Amino acid sequence: MxxxxxxxxxxxxxxxxxxxxxxxxxxxxxxxxxxxxxxxxxxxxxxxxxxxxxxxxxxxxxxxxxxxxxxxxxxxxxxxxxxxxxxxxxxxxxxxxxxxxxxxxxxxxxxxxxxxxxxxxxxxxxxxxxxxxxxxxxxxxxxxxxxxxxxxxxxxxxxxxxxxxxxxxxxxxxxxxSSDIDLVCLFDETRYPGEExxxxxxxxxxxxxxxxxxxxxxxxxxxxxxxxRLRPDAAVTPVCLSMAAAESYYESVGRTWERAxxxxxxPCGGDLAAGDRFLKALVPFVWRKHLDFVAIQDAHDMRLRIRDHRGLHGPVVIEGHDMKLGVGGIREIEFFTQTRQLIAGGRDPSLRDRTTVGGLRALSAAGWIPSDVAEELTDHYRAHREVEHRLQMVQDAQTHTMPATSEGVDRIAAFCGLAPEAFRAALRDRLERVDRLTEGFFAPGQAEDGPELSAHAREIVEGWASYPALRSQRAVAIFNRLRPQILKSLGRAANSDEALAAFDGFLGGLPAGVQIFALFDANPPLVDLIADICATSPKLARYLSRNAAVLDAVIGGGFFTHWPGTQSLARELADKLAAVPDYERRLDAARRWMKEWHFRVGVHHLRGLIDAFEAAKQYADLAEAVVVALWPIVSEEFARKHGPAPGRGAVVLGMGSLGAGRLNAGSDLDLIVIHDAQGQEESTGPRPLGARPYFARLTQALVTALTAPMAEGRLYEVDMRLRPSGRQGPVATALESFRSYQRDEAWTWEHLALTRARTLAGDPGLMGEIEALRREILAEKAVPSRVLPDVADMRRRLADAKPPSGPWEAKNGPGRIMDIELLAQTAALLAGDPARRVEQQLRAGVRSGFLSAADESALLAAYRLCWRLQAGSRLLSEAPVDFGALGEGGRAFLLREVEAPSAEALLARLQTHVAEAALRIDARLGSDGTNQEGEGDRAAG
Structure with a gap:
């Protein structure tokens, strides 16, 4: 003993x-x-x-x-x-x-x-x-x-x-x-097919x-x-959700803080092996395959927001100091460590240590931070955590804040085995030292030497001295520090002269003053942002040269904040339009607003802050917000002349990719309009119209509002060919006509199109009725003997009409995006399932037995690769992908997006996945369908 x-x-x-x-x-x-x-x-x-x-x-x-x-x-x-x-x-x-x-x-x-x-x-x-x-x-x-x-x-x-x-x-x-425990609870839905x-x-x-x-x-x-509350979308999701749902969330809308x-x-409890598989699937979401330096700015901004929110600025005062969030506190060391891990952990798995001390050690070993800094921060971290523990041990309270009285601080000093003054001095020194070490991480670096310039480039650069933004000595002094880095980045473009010209147009459009250059000097990621746009994407570079005003969104403070989502966007645009009295000016205001957000999505994608799937969701959110905010504006303007809409009015439906909530940088909008006059024959305004012409002209007014080129450009191209009877049908369809048409006349391709239809704007009751009708139609039309031959025939004619443009084609052709989407819509239709996205539609096919789990896996692998390639290429250029014509920045962007080491490896992978997907689609659709009239390309689009 x-x-x-x-x-x-x-x-x-x-x-x-x-x-x-x-x-x-x-x-x-x-x-x-x-x-x-x-x-x-x-x-x-x-x-x-x-x-x-x-x-x-x-x-x-x-x-x-x-x-x-x-x-x-x-x-x-x-x-x-x-x-x-x-x-x-x-x-x-x-x-x-x-x-x-x-x-x-x-x-x-x-x-x-x-x-x-x-x-x-x-x-x-x-x-x-x-x-x-x-x-x-x-x-x-x-x-x-x-x-x-x-x-x-x-x-x-x-x-x-x-x-x-x-x-x-x-x-x-x-x-x-006295810690809370943060848990995310999930379950493996593959163990419960059909009973999820x-x-x-x-x-x-x-x-x-x-x-x-x-x-x-x-x-x-x-x-x-x-x-x-750390689970996906905690405000609306259940406390336990399927791994597939969670993975889909992170793939489409996961945010930077969730990566961190x-x-x-x-995994800590339950099926640990399933948990490990889930975390492995999230590796591409958390650990980006590029050096994500923007994370530095994100972390810095978050630190400042925390301090602002909690009033934690100013000199260190021991009484009431927050040991976790305050100046020099625990969170500073955690941010310092995790931000560096996010920057480089995609390329170097050795940096992916879960612990703060282990992370500091790994970063030091890899040369990302000096060893003496890592050791010093480790010592400060351990000392801070011990003080934190003693604060909590007093009364088992989940607190991180020093007592507000000197007597309370004296108690903590005694708890740490020190006299009060010695404790205060040591703690203040540690806090101030942590602040100095971590704050230095976010300070602007020194500019590198710039590249040698051609005679043409030198002529452009020399002309910058005459621009309004570079007329003050202070502006010139700051810009001279930035110029070498800008020119070096621009020199990596596929066409460096074109990129330099785009930057020249941007610079020439800036007003006088030094605010922008001072901002760049304090935030090097913004310098990289502008240079990367010009060096990587000729398309975005040209856009920026024509629309330099979108930079207002970048410097406005919210450019790198979390994506707000459709509802917040729609409210913001509606509020902005409500403040503009004139209809034409409202349309211009909508264009300016949309361009800023559209530019932001493209830049975030280009910089790797989001991937192709999150960009697709954000483009779709933005388009939906525009439709939702503009519809009442257009309706109000139309009603001013012709009176309120008869009956319940009309509902705008998003079809195709918009309905599925997945657009790329160049997508147009597939829309249809359904109305219900409820027997009212005409409107009651100054110039009344019969119900049918009323809704037809209202629909045309919406299309004009979206597509008309104005001083600020246009919003979107609009395609309404997915309405009943296509080009021959009325632009707006009555509810009863739509119901009877879908049940008695519509072709299979139109039922396929219905699998992705989604109500966007209009009377809520009518929206709900249309969605219920959509589900009824899908359930009624799940007839394999009719659907499969029609789809097989449709697929053959699509292949003839839209063959692949070359080896890098991602959209058209067997085993590619449109082919997989066609099969997914077929699977949803045969299952009578209301799912709209490819992933959920394929899953419906597995549940119904139309597809196997192996089919689903192979098709998703091909689809995800093709979508990333297509979305990335559409951000770079309108032309088909040609790796030989891309510069270093463009190639690096696409290879990073698809996680391929080289163009050769990517091409081999693309060919393998596409071939496998095509074989599986062949096996499911067969080749003996009877010829049917229809417009399958419109259904798939």
Whole structure:
């Protein structure tokens, strides 16, 4: 017994100073039998923390034998028996384990027995064990009650495919003393083909019961406060969702902060193997294959926003200082580390360490930061975390803020074993040093030497001195520092003269003043932004030279913030248009607004802030917002002349790629309009119109509002050929006519087109009725004997009409985008499924048995590669892709987008995927369809 006791005792290297002598003396007397070293540690701890003093008294019988062995063994003795607890006793058992782990880790921390990583690791082990046990036991209960479809008792071992991902500090094994735990709960939907919804309902129940089991405060305390808000789109999604849904979210709308969050993510409970597979699938989302230097600006902006929001600017004052978010605090070191990891971790997997200290070590080893800086920040990080722990140990509070009174600070000083003034001086020095080290990361660098210029280029550059923006000495001085970097980037363009001319047009259009150049000087990523546009994308470069005003959006402060989504965009545009009284000026205002956002999407895609799929979603969000905001403006203007719309008015439907919510930089809009006059024969305005001509002319007014070239250009090209009867049909269709046409006259290609139709604007009740009708039609027309021959014939004629333009073709031809979309729409139609996107339509085909899982995998691989190639190339040029004609920047952009090491490797991969997809489509559609009239190219488009 004595030998075991000396193990803990001899490892004590420090202890607090007792801030409150009387409680300290009481504990010293109670535990005098443990010897002076242990009794002294317990006494001094009790004199600083009422919470830990209460635990010592409550757990005295357990504490004595626990301290008679090494702390590692004591922790094992707490955690190991938990596996044998019955479900009825799990809640209390976990709470008792939490109390004892809290006391043990606190004493090991305060006594210097364990370093920081062991302390946070012990707390994380408990969190992992509690989460895993809760999930597996609760899933077992669902299986026992027959609530999880098709699951057997042995499936409880893997929680039926459910997994909890530990995020944040839990994911990194860095839980602080009174930490919440951040979890993302998912399930593997592939284990429940055809029964996904029922399984999801079961897993939602498990998640809610798990949260209550861990978080609820009972007579035994609580285990961990649990936070589920890091899941995808937490405001609208259930607490547990399928891995496919989560992956689709991150692929389409995942944001920069979510990339950073997944640096630390790891499976911690349930089906760990499924969790590992999910995280592997997210690697391209988190770790970009390029040097993402814009992350520096993102992190810097986030730091400033946090400080602004919490009022954390100004000199360091110890009282009330936020150790996590304040100047020189923990978050500064985390941002410093994670931002560098995001910049280079795509190319160097060795940098993908979940922990802050491990990340600093890896960055130092790879040469990204000096070793002495890494070591110093590591020391400061550990010291900051120890202060944070002591703040939380006082009353088991989830706080990071120093006490607001000098007496409170004195208590923390004593808890750290220091006299008040020594503690204050050391803490202030650390905070100020961290601030200096991390702030320097965001300071502008020195410009490199510029390249040698041709005579023509030199002539252009010399002409810059006459431009309004470069007439002041200060502007010239700043610009001279920036010019070498700009010229070097421009020199990498496919046509450097063209890129230089585009930049020349941009520069010449800037007004006098130094604000823009000062902004560039303070934010080097903005310099790279302008140069990259000119050096990489001739299309965007020409756009910028003609529309230099869009730069207002870049310098307005919101250019690199999170994407707001359709509703916010539509509200913003509506508010902007409401402030403009004149109809024509409203249309021009809409064009200026749309150009800024459209430019932003293109730039974010070009810079790798978003990928092709997120860009596609953002282009579609933007187009929908324009339609949603303009429709009432157009309707109001039309009604001013002809009176309000008869009946319920009309609804605008997005078709094709707009309906599916996936556009590229050059997409037009496929629209149709459906109206319901409800028997009203004409309008009641100054110049009344019959219902049919009213809606036809209203539709034409919408098309004109979108397409007319004005002073600010045009918004979109519009294609209305997907309306009933195509070009021959009326531009606006009555609801009853639409219903009867779809049921009795429409060709198969029109039913395929209906799979992607989506209501955008109009009367909400009418929108709902049209969507319900769409679903009814799809269910009624799921007749394989008719659909498959029609589609096979359609496919043959599409192949004849639109053959591939060359080896790099991504859109037209067998196994490419239009071919895969045609099959996906066929799968949705045969399944009677309302899904609109390719991924969900293929999944519907798998559920219905029309496609196999292998089909789905091969088709998605081809589709994703082709879409990335197509969307990327459309951003660079209107012409078909020709790698030989692209400059270094353009080639690098496309190769990064598709994650290929070279053009040769990309071409080989493209040919392989396309050939495999074509074979599988051949197998599903066959080649014996009968000839049908129709316009399949319009349905696929």
């Amino acid at each position: 004595l030998a075991a006791m000396t193990d803990f005792t001899t490892r004590i290297t420090r202890q607090p100073l007792p801030y409150e002598p009387e409680p300290a003396a009481d504990i010293a007397r109670s535990f005098a039998d443990l010897g002076p070293e242990l009794a002294g540690l317990l006494s001094a701890t009790a004199g600083c923390s009422p919470f830990l003093r209460g635990l010592m008294v409550r757990e005295a019988d357990w504490l004595r034998p626990a301290l008679s062995q090494p702390p590692e063994a004591a922790l094992d003795a707490i955690l190991d028996p938990l596996e044998d607890l019955p479900m009825a006793g799990l809640g209390d058992g976990l709470r008792i384990a939490k109390r004892r782990t809290a006391l043990l880790t606190a004493l090991a921390d305060l006594g210097g027995v364990w370093p920081l990583e062991k302390v946070t690791g012990a707390l994380t082990r408990l969190a992992d064990r509690a989460t895993d046990l809760a999930i597996r036991r609760l899933v077992a209960d669902e299986i026992r009650r027959g609530k999880l479809p098709g699951a057997r008792p042995e499936d409880a071992g893997t929680a039926g495919g459910m997994v909890a991902l530990a995020m944040g500090k839990m994911g990194a094994g860095e839980l602080n003393y 919804q029922e399984a999801r309902a079961s897993f939602i129940r498990v998640t809610r019961r798990m949260t209550a089991l861990l978080s609820d405060l009972t007579a035994e305390g609580y285990v961990f406060r649990t936070d589920l 969050a997944y640096i630390k993510a790891r």
